[in-house]
Amino acid sequence: MSDDRSERLRQRRKESQERVQEESSSKTAEPAEVDKPSKPSKPSEPDNQDESSDGDDSSVKDEQVGTYMYLPKTQKKELERLYNVLKAEYEYEYDEEFEKNRAFYPLVVKYGLESLDDLDASEIRERLDSL
Structure with a gap:
């Protein structure tokens, strides 16, 4: 169970880093888009949704x-x-x-x-x- 959680955390970090890289490259390539707020994409839902979740899968930051x-x-x-x-x-x-x-x-x-x-x-x- 903790392996699943650590894998999800790794995946979220990877997606977050990719998002930051995409945003920074688009800002340098297209300065006109700097003023437009961008919506962060939500991490993909885990395949295994039958786990009992008491809010464990949601981010504390949320x-x-x-x-x-x-x-x-x-x-x-x-x-x-x-x-x-x-x-x-x-x-x-x-x-x-x-x-x-x-x-x-x-x-x-x-x-x-x-x-x-x-x-x-x-x-x-x-x-x-x-x-």
Whole structure:
């Protein structure tokens, strides 16, 4: 099953790269088309559609909003460590993928927000000082 998924991801990357190459070559060859917005083509549907899909085949980029953060190296390292530990435990227990962008990051934000929700200004200051 994971081989099918990795093959689909490889195919999507290849199609995306081909699209980018086509767009860049058409922009250099025909500068008049630069102003026209182009519709990206959808990746082809996988042949095997009888798999149970809970949104697994759709792109996270289509479902969620990209958010970019700058973290200290130590926090980034801790985030990666925690993800790897939770991923291993979850996948061992449930035999299904635990995706970073689809599952882990939303969990971190949701429960991080809940832990900060009732703090007053002095408690926020204390937490900032402890970073």
